[in-house]
Amino acid sequence: MQLDFTPAEIAFRDEVRSFLRDALPDDLRQKMVDRAHLGKDDIVRWQRILNARGWAVTHWPAEYGGQQWTPTERYIFQEEMALAHAPEGSPFNVNMIGPVLCRFGTPAQKERFLAATANIDIWWCQGFSEPGAGSDLASLKTSAVRDGDHYVLNGQKIWTTQAQHADWMFGLFRTDNSGKQQQGISFLLLDMRTPGITVRPIETIDGEHDANEVFFDDVRVPVENLVGEEGRGWDVAKNLLGNERSGIARIGLSKERLSQLRALEAQLTASGELAEEERHVLARKLAEVEVDLRALELTQLRVVAADAHGGGANAAASILKVKGTEMQQRMTELVTELAGPAGLAMPQAGGRTNDPDEGWVGAAAPFYFTMRKVSIFGGSNEIQKNIIAKTLLGL
């Protein structure tokens, strides 16, 4: 047993560190520190910097721009990104549609989309969920009816994150009603400027506009935009959802938040804003969180190591998703508790905090509210537990 990184891994970490120190623009870093809302421009700008270094899509196959890193190197990279306050790239581009096209795309689709996706010349959104089909995704109804060399789409998607900025959508549509639910679903790519598409924003409780409803009214999509076989979109989607889940524990992010909490503890102690008793309570809570985070981190590393030896990491991804998201939520809850009544004021729309010197205070509560979503999307934590019960426990 050896829990330390090897010298080669440490050298790799230092290389990542020094790159991030030089390449991450200060204003972006500050936004991340303040928990300010990142705009499309912010994410595009950063992903292009990473892409220029060859690090935007590291887990794609090497022929499409990926890096042949070991699972441990990948882990180190993710952690260093989070600790440096670097934004994540667009998950829809990097973790979802990119890998799917690498695997299922036609040569023409690869040619047309992959490089543009890595560089976010195309901004993607994910059209899976519908009002009646959330956890039960296979019950989706939005139809794609073949008409010559086009599909004609009618129906509605919901919760489509960033659809207002998207150039393209990848989505699931029903091409057949006759067999088992899963069988009549097809995976299509569509240009968001196609006539007949309406995007309507949904405001969330943190005051932001990230989610949308998308309506389809006789939207014509060329048949060449089908990914995989007609009616076999479910296989493509399952592959994609597996990828969506794998990065979702975000230990690096929780570590970064923990270090922020420690800094806050020191700051509030020094300024006398914490009464003696409060200091003890806070210290205990932070220690408890550290215990849980350390356990989660080592569990993730065990999964990473098992992955390196070709072990089955799939159901483990569900464990990491549940525990990782609970950890992220606990962190934001602690910051909100610390802000207390001073954190009551809601930042103005667009994420400006009320008082720039007190950025963390103003951002604390909205961040806590918005983080409630991580246990809902990407397959809710209840659904993850169902998966664990079925695949690991055989229940």
Next chain:
Amino acid sequence: MDFELTDEQTMLSETVTRLVAESYDFQQREHALRSDTGWSREAYASFAEMGLLGLPFAEEDGGIGGGGVEMMLVMEAVGRGLMVEPFFATVVLAGGVLRRAASAAQRAAILPGVIAGDTILALAHSEPGLPRHSLDARVVARHTGDGWTLDGHKIAVIHGQSADHLVVSALSDAGVSLFLVERDAPGVTISAARGYDGIPIASLALADVGLPASALIGSDGEGAAILERVFEEANAALVAEAVGAMAETFDVTLDYLKTRQQFGTAIGSFQALQHRAVEMLMQLELSRSMAILAAVSLDIDPGQRARNVSAAKALIGKSGRIIGQEAVQMHGAIGITSEYKVGHAFKRLTAIDALLGDRDFHISRLVALRGVYPAAA
């Protein structure tokens, strides 16, 4: 033991619950939130018409002389409707200070307007840089001539923007003292914001604000004691409001569990959710018990009163979180949209925990008081 309400109390509860249900549905609340002031004069006026704004005030001040139980019933209805109107700020907080400590002249000058719904009050106590739930103040009160001058900064002043009169805590030579400040007095600057729970709040800058001697409430240096007492009543009211918000959240969630279909069945048929809904119900009932305890404790001996109120506030801090978080989670994505009530209830429950001492604060207070139960004789 008797947990029954009197006939009058039952009637009060029914009328105020009906008033809120009929005149303050979610759309009307949204509408109020979007207005300039962020709350509805009309809804507030209907409270005045029912005499609710006079509830805790003495009959000789034009009030009704109601007690903790009456306040609990009204606040529960306020919580059910997630009302953002200044009832708590005006009647319970600042009004509580006036009721407990103001001179007859001060009461006569201000309370009739309060009871009629024409006058809005706010309490400015929290300050940046002080421990979060402290009774201290750093705003400076200096004797000048036969009056006072105030200097300093306040935050989280609930409904500060709409207030006609502010009750401001400040530190004089004698200790923390309370003052009446007119909102348009020279040197007073109010910056308005919205709380994440929708309720308007403000910060307050006081620069050389000159006050007459008659602005002092109670005696010089008595402020912390007055506030401690008023905060106990206010906490009992917040606990009741939380119970209302939790009850509403629970009802909405239960309804959703019965109607939302996934995998060809109502999601409420999944045992994983059933047990959690049961836990929510149990937390709600425990909270209700503690709201009753707090409400009937307001006039008992101070030591036990403090224990009971802190126990109640600590408990609802926890159950508010459980119920709020579970309601959002069990609704799935719809739970975190601002078009849907449970997300707002979750936010209000979060704010209630943060106000006047959160769960940790009240648990620590109970540690200092050596527990909830009276010491064995």
